[in-house]
Amino acid sequence: MDLTHTLHLGDKMKKDKLSRKEREQLQRRTEILQAALELFSQKGYHNVSMQEIAARAEFAVGTIYKFFKSKEELYREVLMQTAILICSTLSEVLEEKVNEYITIKKYLETKCKLFMENISAIQLYFAEVGGGVRINVKRALDTELRSFYDQMIRKLATVFDKGIQKKIFQAFDPYYLALALESISNAFLFEWMENPDKFPISTIADLTEKIFLERISLLPK
Amino acid sequence: MDLTHTLHLGDKMKKDKLSRKEREQLQRRTEILQAALELFSQKGYHNVSMQEIAARAEFAVGTIYKFFKSKEELYREVLMQTAILICSTLSEVLEEKVNEYITIKKYLETKCKLFMENISAIQLYFAEVGGGVRINVKRALDTELRSFYDQMIRKLATVFDKGIQKKIFQAFDPYYLALALESISNAFLFEWMENPDKFPISTIADLTEKIFLERISLLPK
DNA sequence: TTATATAGTGAATTTGGGTTCATTTTATGA
DNA sequence: TCATAAAATGAACCCAAATTCACTATATAA
Numbered sequence: 001m002d003l004t005h006t007l008h009l010g011d012k013m014k015k016d017k018l019s020r021k022e023r024e025q026l027q028r029r030t031e032i033l034q035a036a037l038e039l040f041s042q043k044g045y046h047n048v049s050m051q052e053i054a055a056r057a058e059f060a061v062g063t064i065y066k067f068f069k070s071k072e073e074l075y076r077e078v079l080m081q082t083a084i085l086i087c088s089t090l091s092e093v094l095e096e097k098v099n100e101y102i103t104i105k106k107y108l109e110t111k112c113k114l115f116m117e118n119i120s121a122i123q124l125y126f127a128e129v130g131g132g133v134r135i136n137v138k139r140a141l142d143t144e145l146r147s148f149y150d151q152m153i154r155k156l157a158t159v160f161d162k163g164i165q166k167k168i169f170q171a172f173d174p175y176y177l178a179l180a181l182e183s184i185s186n187a188f189l190f191e192w193m194e195n196p197d198k199f200p201i202s203t204i205a206d207l208t209e210k211i212f213l214e215r216i217s218l219l220p221k
Numbered sequence: 222m223d224l225t226h227t228l229h230l231g232d233k234m235k236k237d238k239l240s241r242k243e244r245e246q247l248q249r250r251t252e253i254l255q256a257a258l259e260l261f262s263q264k265g266y267h268n269v270s271m272q273e274i275a276a277r278a279e280f281a282v283g284t285i286y287k288f289f290k291s292k293e294e295l296y297r298e299v300l301m302q303t304a305i306l307i308c309s310t311l312s313e314v315l316e317e318k319v320n321e322y323i324t325i326k327k328y329l330e331t332k333c334k335l336f337m338e339n340i341s342a343i344q345l346y347f348a349e350v351g352g353g354v355r356i357n358v359k360r361a362l363d364t365e366l367r368s369f370y371d372q373m374i375r376k377l378a379t380v381f382d383k384g385i386q387k388k389i390f391q392a393f394d395p396y397y398l399a400l401a402l403e404s405i406s407n408a409f410l411f412e413w414m415e416n417p418d419k420f421p422i423s424t425i426a427d428l429t430e431k432i433f434l435e436r437i438s439l440l441p442k
Numbered sequence: 443t444t445a446t447a448t449a450g451t452g453a454a455t456t457t458g459g460g461t462t463c464a465t466t467t468t469a470t471g472a
Numbered sequence: 473t474c475a476t477a478a479a480a481t482g483a484a485c486c487c488a489a490a491t492t493c494a495c496t497a498t499a500t501a502a
Contacts, residue, residue, distance in 0.1 A: 021499090025449095046267040049489055060451040062492080071490065172432065176409070180432055183408035187400045211393065211401055215436050242469095242478095270459055281481040283462080292460065 029067050032057045037078050041124035045075055079128060079145060082121040087148045089114055094155040100163030104213065107156070108185060108205045115189045116201050122193070126186070153178050184212050250288050253278045258299050262345035266296055300349060300366060303342040308369045310335055315376040321384030325434065328377070329406060329426045336410045337422050343414070347407070374399050405433050 018026065035057035039048040050071055054061045068074040093110045096103060115122050128145060153175075160174035169177070185208045192204055239247065256278035260269040271292055275282045289295040314331045317324060336343050349366055374396075381395035390398070406429045413425055 021448095050491080051489075054452095061490090062452065063450050065491070066449075170436075176428060176432065179408045179412060180405050183404040184401050187404035188397070191400060207397060211397065215391075246479095271461080272459075275482095282460090283482065284480055286461070287479075 028059075032059065032064055032067055032074070033078055033081060036074055037082070037124060038120050040075060040078060041120040041127070044127065079124065082118075082125045083145050083148045085118065085121060086114060086125055087152050090152055091155055094152070094159055099168070100159050100166065101168050101213075103159050104163075104181070105205070105209065107159075108208055111185060112189065112201050112204050115193065119193060126190075153182060156182065181208070181212055184208055249280075253280065253285055253288055253295070254299055254302060257295055258303070258345060259341050261296060261299060262341040262348070265348065300345065303339075303346045304366050304369045306339065306342060307335060307346055308373050311373055312376055315373070315380055320389070321380050321387065322389050322434075324380050325384075325402070326426075326430065328380075329429055332406060333410065333422050333425050336414065340414060347411075374403060377403065402429070402433055405429055 032053070036048075036053050039053055039056060050061050050064060053074070054064050057064070064074070068077065090107060090110060093107050094103060096106070156178040157174040160169060160177045163169040164171050164174060185204070188204045188207055192199070192201055253274070257269075257274050260274055260277060271282050271285060274295070275285050278285070285295070289298065311328060311331060314328050315324060317327070377399040378395040381390060381398045384390040385392050385395060406425070409425045409428055413420070413422055
């Protein structure tokens with residue numbers, strides 16, 4: 001059984017159907033991914049050695065290679081896992097068919113929670129997908145990751161678009177509104193991540209709402 | 222003569238007092254820095270070899286080492302040059318003692334021009350100093366660069382602060398206003414850098430003014 | 443309990459690329 | 473023009489770290 005290929009992320013949902021052995025394998029794979037995530041997010045791809053990852057995951061180097069073809073593939077898996085977590089969580093919120101203003105508020109809340117609960121993942125994700133610049137470990141990865149991100153922004157834009165049509169928001173290019181909301185909330189969230197103790201994370205959603213929703217996008221009635 | 226130590230950036234101003242030989246050396250040093258900047262900004266520190274830099278600069282590898290102790294030092298010099306360019310240009314604008322609204326507008330204009338004329342430098346700079354996340358080649362560098370950036374943000378905040386006191390801007394934590402303006406304008410500028418042909422760069426300043434100045438910060442009279 | 447397969451190990455090998463330095467080329471000035 | 477110094481060169485060296493693989497340990501089945 002070649003674990004490298006049989007146990008993809010997409011198969012995770014079948015977990016409860018797996019044999020004990022398979023479950024154990026999956027568990028180990030997950031542990032390696034977790035160790036790698038923590039290290040990569042802390043120090044970046046090139047400053048982490050396979051030795052280090054192995055040590056943190058409490059396996060031998062060779063074992064890592066039983067699960068992942070190469071360091072690069074391991075990195076890719078870590079990134080993909082992360083991108084899927086973030087984008088799918090947020091996309092879900094953006095697809096709910098309720099009042100657009102509520103959707104945006106919920107989006108902000110969810111994003112804050114996501115940041116709070118997955119600091120390592122977030123750091124890694126933004127180091128790669130970043131504030132717009134992309135100097136990535138691999139260009140190929142780039143494209144794939146990037147498209148996840150773009151998709152989300154476009155969904156956000158759609159919400160603004162509908163909200164504008166319904167006269168909930170002020171008329172403005174919805175794509176730019178999406179970019180603006182995304183970047184402002186990120187800026188505040190990074191500020192929070194730097195010293196999480198300075199203020200509670202709930203402030204972020206409030207701040208963003210005050211500065212963005214109330215002043216830019218919301219149409220005064 | 223040990224060029225590594227005698228010819229710092231700070232000494233550039235003395236250029237016209239230098240002998241022909243010294244001028245030639247400085248010129249060579251600059252050419253190496255330029256080649257390195259282009260490569261680093263395109264592919265990132267770890268994906269560029271000294272061989273490559275040497276080739277692009279049309280020197281032998283050994284020659285590079287006559288000018289820079291190590292790859293890391295070369296990188297550091299490139300980054301510093303860049304940070305100084307960006308931060309000093311913008312700081313200058315922010316320190317002018319005119320109407321705060323004008324200052325912000327001019328800041329945006331200058332920033333656009335800076336982005337347009339120094340794409341490589343900008344990419345490198347933001348890859349390191351980034352949208353807030355920092356996984357850097359070297360932690361030490363990080364701190365230094367970071368403080369340049371922080372200083373600028375703080376100057377921007379001061380402008381807002383004064384503007385608020387003069388009732389030009391709406392009352393809001395000036396530091397968060399600074400962060401917001403910074404992040405929105407960056408987001409738009411990165412959008413532009415991705416495909417510069419989609420719209421002229423002048424749109425950026427307009428966009429940011431429309432979305433930010435007019436709606437968030439400017440106090441309606 | 444023993445045989446067989448499967449999983450895990452980590453020392454040894456390989457590799458990529460940063461750095462060095464003996465040699466060559468160029469510039470200076472007598 | 474020739475001697476000497478300064479600068480440039482790039483093949484060879486070296487090392488860190490990715491990858492491999494022969495071996496050991498463990499689980500499964502007969």
